[in-house]
Amino acid sequence: QVQLVESGGGLVQAGGSLRLSCAASGSIFIFSISAKGWYRQAPGKQRELVAVITRGGSTNYADSVKGRFTISRDKNTVYLQMNSLKPEDSGVYYCNSHQGVEYDYWGQGTQVTVSS
8 A cells, every 4th residue: 555665776885965755656555654764784784773763753773873874764765864874874765655554564675875
């Protein structure tokens, strides 16, 4: 019912910035009442939560990105502003929209590579 498409990934030098976007289509109503999150997965690592934003606008971040990343949203899109990037931030970044157990959607991911 919700389709998510990430964009904005790429190759950046350490210390640089990227802004990821997650565009939602389908049921924008379901998207609107869902919590949204960004996850990432590095090679050989488990997928980890990076940032979340609730439907009320509250945010939370992994300790490793706190102070460097910012999650935000508008009606149809979730963003992740990533500043002061480090090589350990590299991985595939996934957008998620979650409301209860029934509505759980994932994008295909976008690659972020931070070179040293």
